[in-house]
Amino acid sequence: MKNIVRILSLCLFVFLNSCSKDSATDINETTNVYVLNTGYDTTTNNNYIQLWKNEESVNITDKSEEASAQRLYVSNSDVYILGTRYNPVKNKNEYKIWKNGAELIVPENVEFTDIFVSGADTYLLGYDYVKENIVLYKNGEVTYITLSASKYEEETKAKMFGRYSPAVRVRVLGKDVYVLGSESNGTSGVAKIWKNGEPISLTDGNFNAYPADLFVTTNNDTYAIAREYDGTNYIPKLWKNGRRVEKFIADVNFVPVSIFVDGEDVYVTGHTKIANNVYVAQLWKNGQTTDLGQGVFYSYASNVFVKDGKVYVSFQERNSERNYISKLWIDGVVTNLSSGKEDFYAQGVFVE
Template identity: 40%
Template sequence: MKKIFLVAVSIVLFSCSKDHSATETNTEKSVYAVGQEYNGTNSVAKLWKNGVATNLTDGSQDAMARSVYVSGNDVYVAGYEENGTNDVAKLWKNGVATALTDGNHRAYATAVYVSGNDVYVTGYEYNSNNMGVVKLWKNGVVTDLTDGTADAYAYSVCVSGNNVFVSGRESNGTKNIAKIWKNGVATSLTDGSEHAEAKSVFISGNDVYASGQVSNGGPYVAKFWKNGEVTAFTDGSYQAAAESICVSENDVYVAGYEYNGTKSVAKVWKNGVATDLTDGSQYAYANSVCVSENDVYVVGTEYNGVGGEDGFSVAKLWKNGVATNLTNGTTDAYVSAVFVK
């Protein structure tokens, strides 16, 4: 099985505040995507605007951009950069980085969301016992959402009114429990009898949506929850993941992937009905979905089969199912999140 291309943190799949729905009627849209590209030595954190790349880091250390949010004229990106010893959680505003952690322990900013004048970032930091602690930063001030006695990770953040929602997982000692924290109070989406994680959270009206995957020992099943009620997208025959969720009016979109017995196929589900974004001839993963008016944007990665066992991973953007390459496929690249303004 081809491993997903990641640097430094193999246990993390994809970020999560990966899902935003735009409702503007302005026909001029800008499409933002973030991720990383290998420079031959390290991975460089990148921002693409309408397909044009900007480096967020200089390539001297491994770095990755995990989430993007645009508010007014300001572009916020969450991610991390290594300091030579540990990964440091970072927030870039218009390309200028601010460290959220001191670098004494490995830490990762996985999602950013802007509400009014407040900037929310979620992620996790390992403690001295090597346990991941879920963190929420509001305007740079950190709050721990878990106590560090059990391994925990956060992938996505969404704000609705005065309520702040974070999705992720926390171990019960034997299994990972999919969880949502609302204003710091945790709700379990699974009962702890199966491995599970909530990769993405989205609020629409009074409804709380989350997507993720659950395994009872076999392949992971792609699922989503609406107000705690679960729906499965896949039957468990093959490994699958639901990485990102976005709701537009009455339609629920989920981006992810499912193996076909040989390769992983990038997919987007609309109200539970799957559309393949790739043909299954190469490994591919859909990581983030955003809906703007009637257009559905998905970003992800597809290997090109060139220059090795499976080739290089190419960062891709699909608009209404039509693919555009963000990188040229001569080196490994990965795109984790999309935002349309």
């Protein structure tokens, strides 16, 4: 069970060979940088959740209990963490939310994938595997997004890198609520964006599509990334306002993970397989790709965030001891957030 959780933490999961530093630099005194980590304790053989903020770390869960981080959101200095914790009585992982370290109650039988906070409203997106529907909770009240099951063949799932859920992201702008996910047409999964409950199909449904992330600008422009199978390969794709952007990554090995839009600049993080069969984390910006990892050992990006012109990317990279190091990339400078003596997975970065 614990090995499975470690793999899922890695899979939940982008740049020039940069010099590594022991501490973060160029962080403005008025800027708070948060990185969510899943650490591994070799003494207890448990994963645990850790929050890194401005060079200081605090453990959200105890090392004596199995837990794994998933999503991070910060609103007015309130820190929300979505993750799982193992329940030995029920012998299963249960989804949890921590607000400023305090655990909140969440519904059962739902595989939660995202959290978003807008003003006083908290949104939780997930997949109800009993009713087989994408569900959205707003302050505890549920809305069913899909009316049909979003199922995929296990063989097709196994071909994808990492675990997949048909519920992916929720974003809120004013009174408009956007949900990214996928819905079955009977034979394939169709990538869709639901705006206030109304679906917009991104793919035609001839093959399975696996959406990864969604960004909504202040002008209500929507950007979505996904991989779509074409009968031979999984093709990375980008959409703006429901229309595919043709000038995107041509590398069929690239797995898009996160997207951020700042003005006219579009940033996408992910990972690809290079010549030596090593996966390397990468950042794509307006047609230019930068390696984050050195390409010697495996590296994987989690997400990208842009604030006041600075670009922040969280990722993890394996060292010569085969342990993953949590890392933060800021405008080309890489900071190690863990020692490398134990596995640490960077699950996300948020800047406020």
